[in-house]
Amino acid sequence: MTQRPYRIDGLQYANWSEKIFRQMREGELDAVHVTIAYHETFRETVLNFEKWNRWFERHPDLIFQGFSASDVERARKTNRTAVFFGFQNPSPIEDDIGLVEILHRLGARFMQLTYNNQSLLATGCYEEDDTGLTRMGREVVAEMNRVGLVVDMSHSAERSTLEAIEHSRRPIAITHANPEVWHPALRNKSDTLIKALSDTGGMFGFSLYPHHLKNKSKCSLEEFCTMIARTAELAGVDCLGIGSDLCQDQPDSVVEWMRVGRWTKTIDYGEGSASDAGFPPMPGWFNDNRDFPTLEKGLREAGFSAEDVAKLTGGNWLRFFKESFGPEKL
Amino acid sequence: MTQRPYRIDGLQYANWSEKIFRQMREGELDAVHVTIAYHETFRETVLNFEKWNRWFERHPDLIFQGFSASDVERARKTNRTAVFFGFQNPSPIEDDIGLVEILHRLGARFMQLTYNNQSLLATGCYEEDDTGLTRMGREVVAEMNRVGLVVDMSHSAERSTLEAIEHSRRPIAITHANPEVWHPALRNKSDTLIKALSDTGGMFGFSLYPHHLKNKSKCSLEEFCTMIARTAELAGVDCLGIGSDLCQDQPDSVVEWMRVGRWTKTIDYGEGSASDAGFPPMPGWFNDNRDFPTLEKGLREAGFSAEDVAKLTGGNWLRFFKESFGPEKL
Numbered sequence: 001m002t003q004r005p006y007r008i009d010g011l012q013y014a015n016w017s018e019k020i021f022r023q024m025r026e027g028e029l030d031a032v033h034v035t036i037a038y039h040e041t042f043r044e045t046v047l048n049f050e051k052w053n054r055w056f057e058r059h060p061d062l063i064f065q066g067f068s069a070s071d072v073e074r075a076r077k078t079n080r081t082a083v084f085f086g087f088q089n090p091s092p093i094e095d096d097i098g099l100v101e102i103l104h105r106l107g108a109r110f111m112q113l114t115y116n117n118q119s120l121l122a123t124g125c126y127e128e129d130d131t132g133l134t135r136m137g138r139e140v141v142a143e144m145n146r147v148g149l150v151v152d153m154s155h156s157a158e159r160s161t162l163e164a165i166e167h168s169r170r171p172i173a174i175t176h177a178n179p180e181v182w183h184p185a186l187r188n189k190s191d192t193l194i195k196a197l198s199d200t201g202g203m204f205g206f207s208l209y210p211h212h213l214k215n216k217s218k219c220s221l222e223e224f225c226t227m228i229a230r231t232a233e234l235a236g237v238d239c240l241g242i243g244s245d246l247c248q249d250q251p252d253s254v255v256e257w258m259r260v261g262r263w264t265k266t267i268d269y270g271e272g273s274a275s276d277a278g279f280p281p282m283p284g285w286f287n288d289n290r291d292f293p294t295l296e297k298g299l300r301e302a303g304f305s306a307e308d309v310a311k312l313t314g315g316n317w318l319r320f321f322k323e324s325f326g327p328e329k330l
Numbered sequence: 331m332t333q334r335p336y337r338i339d340g341l342q343y344a345n346w347s348e349k350i351f352r353q354m355r356e357g358e359l360d361a362v363h364v365t366i367a368y369h370e371t372f373r374e375t376v377l378n379f380e381k382w383n384r385w386f387e388r389h390p391d392l393i394f395q396g397f398s399a400s401d402v403e404r405a406r407k408t409n410r411t412a413v414f415f416g417f418q419n420p421s422p423i424e425d426d427i428g429l430v431e432i433l434h435r436l437g438a439r440f441m442q443l444t445y446n447n448q449s450l451l452a453t454g455c456y457e458e459d460d461t462g463l464t465r466m467g468r469e470v471v472a473e474m475n476r477v478g479l480v481v482d483m484s485h486s487a488e489r490s491t492l493e494a495i496e497h498s499r500r501p502i503a504i505t506h507a508n509p510e511v512w513h514p515a516l517r518n519k520s521d522t523l524i525k526a527l528s529d530t531g532g533m534f535g536f537s538l539y540p541h542h543l544k545n546k547s548k549c550s551l552e553e554f555c556t557m558i559a560r561t562a563e564l565a566g567v568d569c570l571g572i573g574s575d576l577c578q579d580q581p582d583s584v585v586e587w588m589r590v591g592r593w594t595k596t597i598d599y600g601e602g603s604a605s606d607a608g609f610p611p612m613p614g615w616f617n618d619n620r621d622f623p624t625l626e627k628g629l630r631e632a633g634f635s636a637e638d639v640a641k642l643t644g645g646n647w648l649r650f651f652k653e654s655f656g657p658e659k660l
Binding site: 042047102 | 372373376377379380383384426428429431432435436437
């Protein structure tokens with residue numbers, strides 16, 4: 001009897017509930033990287049860890065906190081989902097490099113160096129000028145490498161991302177984005193960048209967030225999977241995974257918080273617009289965690305072998321987790 | 331060849347330096363419970379974790395952070411000292427019970443419910459009225475039990491301590507104090523209390539801080555060890571250990587911080603006095619971590635068997651660590 005492939009989602013930010021935890025089990029999701037901070041300070045981020053601790057305590061039959069790749073295997077064996085934490089912005093470390101190790105100890109496994117704007121560490125993809133890694137940025141990347149906190153450049157600008165790839169002693173990730181040649185959003189990535197990521201052992205997670213999709217909410221499963229096939233031709237299949245960016249059940253006030261945080265007093269529509277300010281509707285074939293089998297079917301139909309589908313839907317992330325979450329081997 | 335006994339110190343608060351870490355190796359101390367907060371808020375306590383992370387990074391040949399009892403065995407095998415963290419006050423959890431699990435994850439293994447004064451959780455030994463565990467105190471003790479954070483009542487008042495013993499589902503500790511019948515300091519403990527602790531599997535660590543000693547700095551090794559022998563007759567040897575309360579190399583400004591924190595604008599001399607405001611000099615036979623063999627010799631001369639000395643100087647703490655630092659088994 002062949003085992004089903006590992007299923008790992010490289011990013012979600014749902015309005016978490018028992019309903020969603022049960023849907024993750026129905027979809028047989030072994031692990032998920034969950035965003036627990038956008039603009040939060042250290043203390044606010046700790047409150048988010050606390051909120052998750054309550055969920056882990058209440059639903060030990062469905063979820064538990066993941067710290068290492070072996071937790072993905074444990075999740076699968078015990079029919080649960082291992083939840084790994086990450087930040088979309090470096091705000092949780094404030095101006096204190098010592099918080100990198102503290103937050104890694106608490107279980108942070110991914111941290112974006114920027115979220116759209118300039119940060120203390122690097123430049124975001126919405127800034128006009130991209131000045132690359134800052135002085136503190138270089139120090140923090142080295143510290144992240146040391147402890148095993150993955151550099152994520154999903155919302156960063158191109159030069160900053162290329163410099164992060166070059167400066168980092170360990171492979172980095174773009175957990176959720178798509179190729180810019182397929183859909184030219186500011187958040188999507190150039191082939192140069194995807195190639196540089198692949199050449200250094202990094203990971204690229206394909207996003208299902210409609211603003212990152214060609215034809216947005218109307219993007220078909222076939223279009224999405226054909227785009228993945230084209231990217232695999234460019235960069236090889238081993239660096240590719242899914243980072244659905246699923247924001248299930250979130251009210252529109254949350255997408256405003258994601259975009260605006262506390263950095264402006266006016267409204268910034270990000271990838272939306274005044275007439276389309278809220279969360280866009282998901283494509284009909286991917287609404288929640290029960291739709292991973294549909295995605296796998298689409299990948300087979302786009303010509304991927306069963307082996308490659310297994311890599312794309314979890315195997316590659318699992319390998320990357322193994323290589324990335326522990327202390328650096330010197 | 332017989333192995334030397336395990337050496338574990340149940341409490342120190344030194345002005346840490348490479349010199350002291352080397353003295354711990356000279357004294358072959360396998361593990362030490364180190365105070366990292368007196369009056370610190372959560373964020374300030376995290377800064378103290380960060381400071382220790384720097385020491386662990388700089389001196390991996392001498393020290394490492396201890397999380398479980400197996401780290402004591404690992405320390406011994408690798409000729410290093412495992413450092414376990416604790417708080418003398420519940421100030422690090424502020425008013426937030428969720429911080430109990432967060433701080434345990436970071437490595438906190440002991441927390442006093444009070445430091446001399448009334449806290450949100452219980453009454454300190456210097457208050458006039460002792461009202462026992464507060465409503466929050468009962469909740470926090472249950473949460474500490476759940477995650478494996480040891481309740482320490484060294485600076486608490488009698489009723490509060492008896493209630494903590496009764497309410498706690500797991501054995502508690504008095505990491506550093508002496509019997510009040512031997513030296514009637516407010517910080518020392520009644521025989522009733524020591525007996526109640528022993529009857530419930532708790533631990534009592536004998537203090538070498540001069541204000542807790544008969545004749546203070548002039549207390550002889552023989553007097554100290556005879557007192558231990560008398561306590562062993564009262565409560566049995568299995569609940570007893572050392573909690574030296576060594577405050578090596580600290581300037582007197584630190585004892586003022588310990589006593590005064592931010593809770594008063596005037597001076598409180600604690601166990602000292604206006605004419606004796608600073609740290610008292612240690613007894614000549616116990617100045618630093620190299621003096622543990624002297625203490626062991628004193629215990630043998632007071633009539634303890636080699637086996638009992640091994641329990642007193644580390645074996646009992648090791649057993650207690652094994653039973654106490656992991657999640658509660660339900």
